[in-house]
Amino acid sequence: RKEVEQDPGPFNVPEGATVAFNCTYSNSASQSFFWYRQDCRKEPKLLMSVYSSGNEDGRFTAQLNRASQYISLLIRDSKLSDSATYLCVVTPYSSASKIIFGSGTRLSIRP
Amino acid sequence: NAGVTQTPKFQVLKTGQSMTLQCAQDMNHNSMYWYRQDPGMGLRLIYYSASEGTTDKGEVPNGYNVSRLNKREFSLRLESAAPSQTSVYFCASSEARGFITEAFFGQGTRLTVV
Secondary structure (H helix, E strand, O other): OOOEEEOOOOEEEEOOOOEEEEEEEOOOOEEEEEEEEEOOOOOOEEEEEEOOOOEEEOOEEEEEEOOOOEEEEEEOOOOHHHOEEEEEEEEEOOOOOOOEEOOOEEEEEEO | OOOEEEEOOEEEEOOOOOEEEEEEEOOOOOEEEEEEEEOOOEEEEEEEEOOOOOOEEOOOOOOOEEEEOOOOEEEEEEOOOOHHHOEEEEEEEEEEEOOEEEEEEOOOEEEEEO
């Protein structure tokens, strides 16, 4: 089983819609959680960290559920510019330097 | 700000040839990484270096070697390239701030092995 798993999508939603995706992780001792965004043929960039209490950044909301070992990303009022691949990232307690990526969820926003 | 710089950006190799991918960061980060990305596979960790002088295997280390030359530089070597190593390679660096470890990436090296 992969350490971090995501639904690859693609999610194809109309502009203005709300879309959510989950990511599950297998190591219950995982320490830190993040969402990265990757545009086509570009390098990944940090979108937001995921805190235990959940956190919001504008139209983006991230949640962590340690009991069920998943994190989620909710995008409200989606824009055409949100089209990208969203990568879930986990760092385990055993090695805070080891950063593991999920395979990514592809999101396409249509006009 | 340069951030993380990878060279080369593109490379075509013949099967069996060797090459070294170079990576340098100017953010004084302790940790550096090499990932490969194949279509539909996300980023897979090849090797990482938690600090200068240490390296560890990631998820897919076979066929690769690394050198953490100093705090700034972390190179990836393919001793005998194979078509299965055709991929996009990303170097990254990070620094832990409490529980937060943000990774910064280079622009990638697109490698084709024929």
